[in-house]
Amino acid sequence: MYISMLVVNLFSICFSIIFLTFLVRLFLHRTALIYLVRKWVERVDDRVHVHQHFKVPELNDSTQQQNQFYRRVFLYLNSFISLEDADFTNLFSGRKPNDVVLSLDDDQIIRDTFLGARLSWHNKVERDDENHVVSRCFVLRIKKKDKRRILKPYLQHIHTVSDDIELRRKELRIHYNSNGKWKSVPFNHPANFDSLVIDADLKSKIKFELETFLKSKQYYHRLGRVWKRSYLLYGPSGTGKSSFIAASANFLNYDIYNINLSQVIDDTDLNSLLLQTSCKSLIVVEDLDRYVLEKSRTTTMITSSGLLNFMDGILNFHDERIMMFPMNSKDAIDSALLRPGRIDVHIYFPMCDFTSFKSLASNYLGVTEHRFFQQVEEIFQSGATMSPAEISELMLVNRSSPSRALKSVISALRSDGRSGGKVVPRLSYSAASSPAPPFVAEEGGGAAWKDTVPKEFRKLYGLLRMKSCKTPETVDHDSEMIQR
Numbered sequence: 170m171y172i173s174m175l176v177v178n179l180f181s182i183c184f185s186i187i188f189l190t191f192l193v194r195l196f197l198h199r200t201a202l203i204y205l206v207r208k209w210v211e212r213v214d215d216r217v218h219v220h221q222h223f224k225v226p227e228l229n230d231s232t233q234q235q236n237q238f239y240r241r242v243f244l245y246l247n248s249f250i251s252l253e254d255a256d257f258t259n260l261f262s263g264r265k266p267n268d269v270v271l272s273l274d275d276d277q278i279i280r281d282t283f284l285g286a287r288l289s290w291h292n293k294v295e296r297d298d299e300n301h302v303v304s305r306c307f308v309l310r311i312k313k314k315d316k317r318r319i320l321k322p323y324l325q326h327i328h329t330v331s332d333d334i335e336l337r338r339k340e341l342r343i344h345y346n347s348n349g350k351w352k353s354v355p356f357n358h359p360a361n362f363d364s365l366v367i368d369a370d371l372k373s374k375i376k377f378e379l380e381t382f383l384k385s386k387q388y389y390h391r392l393g394r395v396w397k398r399s400y401l402l403y404g405p406s407g408t409g410k411s412s413f414i415a416a417s418a419n420f421l422n423y424d425i426y427n428i429n430l431s432q433v434i435d436d437t438d439l440n441s442l443l444l445q446t447s448c449k450s451l452i453v454v455e456d457l458d459r460y461v462l463e464k465s466r467t468t469t470m471i472t473s474s475g476l477l478n479f480m481d482g483i484l485n486f487h488d489e490r491i492m493m494f495p496m497n498s499k500d501a502i503d504s505a506l507l508r509p510g511r512i513d514v515h516i517y518f519p520m521c522d523f524t525s526f527k528s529l530a531s532n533y534l535g536v537t538e539h540r541f542f543q544q545v546e547e548i549f550q551s552g553a554t555m556s557p558a559e560i561s562e563l564m565l566v567n568r569s570s571p572s573r574a575l576k577s578v579i580s581a582l583r584s585d586g587r588s589g590g591k592v593v594p595r596l597s598y599s600a601a602s603s604p605a606p607p608f609v610a611e612e613g614g615g616a617a618w619k620d621t622v623p624k625e626f627r628k629l630y631g632l633l634r635m636k637s638c639k640t641p642e643t644v645d646h647d648s649e650m651i652q653r
Contacts, residue, residue, distance in 0.1 A: 405556055
């Protein structure tokens, strides 16, 4: 009985394996058969219809410079959407780790469909007798009956897709002026609009305006205007202007051109720098207010008319560009520089308030509610204030303990309140004579300021404090010894 059951079980297992093998072979056979039938139908269809061919050479015949449309077709055909149905594709490692990109092989044919029509591209490569590449081109093959209906929108589709691919693959760079030329380094700043500590409604309006700007090329050209926008960013130091610029560059995927006016010789030099900038760029002119105030003490010869021409003159003709002018105050700036057309949007960056403080606490400490919040709110309501940069630095160095971080903020805010609203020196790595904030009382006992700061910073503070406590006689003696 046992042996017979064992035989039946073995027979059942063998039958299952055979049946499963049969199904797999049938599936593979049917799949291959469908593929062959589809290929046969396409060949018959190609034989029946008349086709036209369009050649896209790599180089222009007249100038022997790269044909920009060839570059667009290359990007389009090497995109995943275009290659996923190809019979053969090369795989290469990309710029980023673990990134794999697809690429056409020489003389490979890839098929595409658009608006129900079938097209094909031939990556044609001509070689000499020594197998050296003589020329490259893409040859588009399209049915003559479909040409009038789809050719123009299809070429526009290639432009759109290639622009999107180029934008996503672009490595952002920040350029700075030196000796009348631009130098650049990769721009890897992590700032984004989600991390910015500014009013939520203002943030939404700015994002919407930037998105609208990106889609407004035809509108600007219809008005006869250059497709550009200008922003004035003003407010005390440490209120987030630089972070806003970095977040805007990342949001737009624009390179940054940072102009240091103290390195510009005259109007001609300034115009030359402007002409060397590219489209899809964000031009930043730092500290224009400080430059205006200190102009008499500098060696530069930039005139007021030169600045006006730089902002909206005839040489400022590049499309898709944004200019930003961060400064502490606009009071010293000539109203002619700030009028609409030269400066389109004015954005004020205020000192930190309680709402901004809560955003900083959430970003830096991961807390949305805390028993110290009410105490902080009362101090803000009393008129004390600090810049977001000062508060974020205190939170950063005390991030391992939210309570300690909040106590240090409260202590610093109270010091500011006692100074009559004036910003007093804060804890920094270079300020030797910064006064220690008073202790902050909390539930369960008080904690001195030194207990809220990590040990390494206390040691550094002590050394700098000792150095700053030298008497005038000692300093004079030291200077006399150095002169000797």
